[in-house]
Amino acid sequence: MKYHKALGLLLVSTQALLINAEKVTFKVLAVNGQPTLNINGQKIQMESPYYPLFEAEADVSQFPVQYNYSIDYGNGETKDEAFTRKREQNEDALNEFFDRQITILNHPRLPRAYEELDTLELSKLYDDNYVATIIVKCDENQLNDLYQNTSNTAVKAQVIYASPYAVKTFNDAQILISGQSTRQVPKLSYKIKNLKNDKGKELYNRSTIKLRAEHMDPSLIRDKLYGDILNSIGLPAAQNRFARLFINGESIGLFNLTDDITSKSYLEATFNKGKQFSDEDYSLFKGDFCPSCESPGFGDLGYYGEDPTNGMYAIYSYKGSDKKANAEEHFIKEFLPLLKGIQDYDTSGDASKMPFDIDTFLKYMAMEFIAGGVDNYWNKPGNFYVFKDLKKNQWYFHDSDFHFTFGCGGSVTAMKTTPLAEYPPLLEENVGKERPPLDAIRKSPENEEKFKGIFQRLLNTAFHPKAIYPRIDSLANLIREDVEWDIPLPKVNPNPTLDTDLKFTMEDFNSHVTEEIDVENDDRMPIKSFLSTRINNLVQELGIQVPTEFENNLGLVDFSSIEGEDTSNAISRIMISITSWKLFIIPTFLTILYVKLFY
Numbered sequence: 001m002k003y004h005k006a007l008g009l010l011l012v013s014t015q016a017l018l019i020n021a022e023k024v025t026f027k028v029l030a031v032n033g034q035p036t037l038n039i040n041g042q043k044i045q046m047e048s049p050y051y052p053l054f055e056a057e058a059d060v061s062q063f064p065v066q067y068n069y070s071i072d073y074g075n076g077e078t079k080d081e082a083f084t085r086k087r088e089q090n091e092d093a094l095n096e097f098f099d100r101q102i103t104i105l106n107h108p109r110l111p112r113a114y115e116e117l118d119t120l121e122l123s124k125l126y127d128d129n130y131v132a133t134i135i136v137k138c139d140e141n142q143l144n145d146l147y148q149n150t151s152n153t154a155v156k157a158q159v160i161y162a163s164p165y166a167v168k169t170f171n172d173a174q175i176l177i178s179g180q181s182t183r184q185v186p187k188l189s190y191k192i193k194n195l196k197n198d199k200g201k202e203l204y205n206r207s208t209i210k211l212r213a214e215h216m217d218p219s220l221i222r223d224k225l226y227g228d229i230l231n232s233i234g235l236p237a238a239q240n241r242f243a244r245l246f247i248n249g250e251s252i253g254l255f256n257l258t259d260d261i262t263s264k265s266y267l268e269a270t271f272n273k274g275k276q277f278s279d280e281d282y283s284l285f286k287g288d289f290c291p292s293c294e295s296p297g298f299g300d301l302g303y304y305g306e307d308p309t310n311g312m313y314a315i316y317s318y319k320g321s322d323k324k325a326n327a328e329e330h331f332i333k334e335f336l337p338l339l340k341g342i343q344d345y346d347t348s349g350d351a352s353k354m355p356f357d358i359d360t361f362l363k364y365m366a367m368e369f370i371a372g373g374v375d376n377y378w379n380k381p382g383n384f385y386v387f388k389d390l391k392k393n394q395w396y397f398h399d400s401d402f403h404f405t406f407g408c409g410g411s412v413t414a415m416k417t418t419p420l421a422e423y424p425p426l427l428e429e430n431v432g433k434e435r436p437p438l439d440a441i442r443k444s445p446e447n448e449e450k451f452k453g454i455f456q457r458l459l460n461t462a463f464h465p466k467a468i469y470p471r472i473d474s475l476a477n478l479i480r481e482d483v484e485w486d487i488p489l490p491k492v493n494p495n496p497t498l499d500t501d502l503k504f505t506m507e508d509f510n511s512h513v514t515e516e517i518d519v520e521n522d523d524r525m526p527i528k529s530f531l532s533t534r535i536n537n538l539v540q541e542l543g544i545q546v547p548t549e550f551e552n553n554l555g556l557v558d559f560s561s562i563e564g565e566d567t568s569n570a571i572s573r574i575m576i577s578i579t580s581w582k583l584f585i586i587p588t589f590l591t592i593l594y595v596k597l598f599y
Contacts, residue, residue: 109556121274186491226402289382346440407530464550
């Protein structure tokens with residue numbers, strides 16, 4: 001009888017223990033080495049269902065539970081995370097990244113200044129609450145040749161995109177060096193093309209991305225911040241978010257993962273709700289700025305006659321994909337009529353003759369002014385695209401390249417103090433103040449009043465200090481660990497000739513994202529410091545006021561809630577279901593067995 005009671009107590013205790021203990025899944029992303037889960041005094045070696053993801057299960061009797069990871073690199077070198085992680089409950093496991101404390105950080109969202117672009121289809125790729133991971137594997141010799149020549153040669157590569165939610169592999173991708181003058185700097189930028197998997201699926205509806213080094217920006221967030229505000233304004237914008245890059249197992253650095261504006265997948269998502277364009281459905285041109293070029297070297301969108309060989313037209317290039325006509329034929333058929341239409345509007349004042357949407361163009365220019373776009377159309381006419389939906393016969397201006405903004409890029413004093421009435425400052429020899437489409441638009445008192453209203457609306461919403469400053473702080477907090485990792489990494493360009501002495505520290509990073517006091521530096525100054533002076537001067541000049549609280553009548557810009565294909569958590573949910581089933585069935589079976597044997 002005592003034996004029966006002892007066995008009964010054992011079974012009851014076993015049942016209680018099994019009911020209280022839970023099998024919990026932990027996941028970590030590791031580019032190199034063999035990870036181990038350290039939890040409750042145990043060391044559990046993790047298994048890899050597919051690279052670079054590693055998983056382990058542990059029995060957890062109560063929450064919250066504390067843990068961390070360590071890695072054995074196989075050469076006698078090991079590394080332990082110097083911090084402790086915490087899991088509050090048994091939930092779907094996120095893919096954590098080894099030695100990074102922040103997996104997900106929900107940023108304060110900017111208020112919408114204007115309605116969202118009605119032709120836009122958002123992509124889950126640009127959920128910016130985490131730092132993504134890009135892993136590239138390619139032939140080492142071909143990679144070294146690419147670095148030596150920094151040419152437009154494409155190297156075949158396997159590309160892995162890893163996030164807290166998914167790991168996606170593209171076996172037939174290509175990697176190239178990206179940029180123009182940035183090809184000569186120590187930290188190179190990249191373009192990755194042909195992001196299609198074995199089933200033809202793209203990376204969240206993007207086949208091409210760019211990884212911009214942002215080597216000139218101590219904060220690394222200026223380009224990202226500018227794009228965020230363009231989203232608030234409802235303008236076409238290359239989307240962007242942060243990503244860490246590894247090539248052939250080597251740490252390359254932190255980059256701004258952004259759209260390639262010339263990519264058809266981007267143009268379709270931005271101007272056609274994601275529906276396909278044929279090559280003949282659209283046209284795309286780029287205007288550059290090159291003061292050292294033999295021709296005038298800037299694209300002011302002025303009309304200089306019907307001769308396509310005029311030197312003022314040399315700076316424009318056709319970027320569409322239609323090969324049935326050559327670049328000059330596209331220029332004559334499509335671009336010259338655009339410039340002529342701008343002149344006709346200037347002459348007649350008839351708004352129906354203006355090829356661009358006036359409201360959209362003014363919003364871009366207001367943004368350039370407040371953010372101090374050193375290298376953009378109004379200040380240095382270049383770094384823009386013009387896109388035409390040929391089916392709708394509609395032109396769109398599309399601004400680009402925003403790392404030289406918010407007090408970065410030289411001539412900071414002029415950019416923050418030149419009033420609207422005198423803008424732009426004359427910063428380049430032989431480049432005057434004339435900007436034909438903007439000058440023509442602003443001749444109308446009605447348009448000038450509309451322009452003033454746009455400034456007021458931006459200061460009430462996206463540029464309001466209580467809206468933009470917390471977002472700056474949060475973006476900086478998200479990437480701070482990765483910036484600290486990036487700074488000392490060796491740069492891969494073997495023959496840099498530009499900005500070789502441009503080296504920033506963590507002190508520079510922290511200063512540029514936190515300081516608000518006025519700083520006298522004509523090369524670069526903290527973001528908040530620049531904005532404070534710029535906005536105060538604008539308020540005084542226009543005689544407007546900034547409200548105490550920002551306006552939020554159109555809601556918030558939120559890329560974290562984008563719907564889209566993502567089955568990454570299916571395995572986690574299945575594992576939790578199996579675990580729950582086991583926790584129910586095992587104690588129940590033991591109870592039945594006990595009853596059958598002894599009663």
